[in-house]
Amino acid sequence: MREIWVDPQPLGTRVVYLVETRSPQEEVELDALFAEMSSYTRVCQLCKGKLMSFVLQVEDSDTSILDETDYILRANYAFVVTQRSFDMLIYRIVEELCRDTGSELLPLPHCNICGDVEPFPNTVVSLSDDDGSVVASRSYCVKCTAQTAAPSNKELIRSLLDADEHDFSKLKNVELVRLPSHKHPIRFRVR
Numbered sequence: 509m510r511e512i513w514v515d516p517q518p519l520g521t522r523v524v525y526l527v528e529t530r531s532p533q534e535e536v537e538l539d540a541l542f543a544e545m546s547s548y549t550r551v552c553q554l555c556k557g558k559l560m561s562f563v564l565q566v567e568d569s570d571t572s573i574l575d576e577t578d579y580i581l582r583a584n585y586a587f588v589v590t591q592r593s594f595d596m597l598i599y600r601i602v603e604e605l606c607r608d609t610g611s612e613l614l615p616l617p618h619c620n621i622c623g624d625v626e627p628f629p630n631t632v633v634s635l636s637d638d639d640g641s642v643v644a645s646r647s648y649c650v651k652c653t654a655q656t657a658a659p660s661n662k663e664l665i666r667s668l669l670d671a672d673e674h675d676f677s678k679l680k681n682v683e684l685v686r687l688p689s690h691k692h693p694i695r696f697r698v699r
């Protein structure tokens with residue numbers, strides 16, 4: 509293990525859209541609509557098929573895009589459900605509706621501590637090998653990141669890896685030496 513770095517991810521308002529499509533053509537149109545949106549906001553697709561579902565995350569100051577999306581969807585599709593937050597409850601509803609409609613649930617990132625599905629992880633910790641290649645990339649949700657309540661970045665890394673579902677105990681006694689930021693804001697050398 510050579511380096512460990514943390515990439516904190518931006519937070520924001522999340523919205524889940526569930527749309528029932530009446531034809532393959534509508535699926536294609538929806539794909540195109542959300543693909544276009546992904547150029548200016550974060551988009552994660554939950555499922556595809558007769559039921560299409562997407563999660564959007566926008567900066568709190570820029571929620572007008574959500575109203576606009578709402579308007580476009582409701583004007584063009586027969587069945588639209590919107591929820592202004594993402595949680596496991598809505599995810600289970602999507603899961604169930606996928607089963608009922610024969611739609612395909614897509615693989616999503618999950619928190620490596622609590623196991624919850626997490627479309628936009630709050631913190632990503634990466635570990636690189638001696639040749640610089642990334643050997644592990646671990647994702648954590650907002651809740652688990654907040655629960656560490658670590659007073660420093662070094663302790664944040666230690667408590668996240670300590671709580672991780674994978675056994676990182678071999679890193680318990682290594683020394684972490686802060687490195688210049690380079691591409692990642694919070695970077696340490698493992699010694």
Ligand SMILES: [Zn+2]
Pocket residue numbers: 619620621622623624648649650651652653
């Ligand atoms: Zn979590």
